[in-house]
Amino acid sequence: MPEMPEVETIRRSLAVRIQGLTIKETTIKLARLIKWPTLHEFSASIYGSTIIRLERRAKYLLFYLDNEKVLVVHLRMTGRLNYVSEGKPKDPYSRIIFHFTNGDSLEYADTRTLGTLYLMPATELNRIYGLISLGPEPLSDEFTFDYLLSLVLKRKGKIKSLLLNQKAIGGIGNIYADESLSLAGIHPARVACTLTVIEVEKLHSAINEVIKKGIEEGGTTFRDYRDADGNKGRFQQELTVYGRKGDPCKTCGTDVMRTEVAGRGTHFCPNCQK
DNA sequence: ACAGGAACCTGATAGC
């Protein structure tokens, strides 16, 4: 479900709620979502720990605990994190619940159950391959024009595949890939290494602009994304192509097309994107 | 080394 702007919005809304709270017991309704360690160790290690801070790396959330451990959560397609005040109704797809000593709880809910949770010593986070192998993320100092150019020049695959490749760039998903390519005027199926320097410049600033705006607008609620307090995002109002199949392009009026690129539903304006 | 496709899951919606 969520991409970098959605995960960042969840982080911001959740951090102010949970920092300093202490976890008592954990209710685990779907154990297979916990990838490490064993069920017993997971519950035992987290019991009595206090959340010091909440960080994000690309689409991963990292809950730093006062016992030198880190709870790592990846929401995949439909994961949600709900801060639930005492006595409030629970999400029907609630899978794992962390109960705090103040009576409130943090609920991990997930319709399609593809999400993943880990509890790792802070010194062993490098054992999570998807986390350690992440490329630089948009808006960071490492994500420079030169970096993107060097990446693009050596790739023979489609440009959209590159944007979705988390080892190349961390944090972009299907919505923001389509929106970035739309803003840059580049067709998603273009072979990466055929892009001109000017096009790479446009793409570099388009990615940063779209991700920045996405965060400012609190993410995109296309279906069921919500922040930790249950609020919807606002970026869906700004979408130029994603989810707009058959609707007129906001620039030229041509019907927005939907095809499949890199195995994903892909939206673009056939007139504006070459 | 890299690209493409299937697999993992469940539910919502569109079309007949």
Next chain:
DNA sequence: TGCTATCAGGTTCCTG
């Protein structure tokens, strides 16, 4: 109404 097909914001594993 009810059935079927398609689609879904992601990642990983396998194959070629």
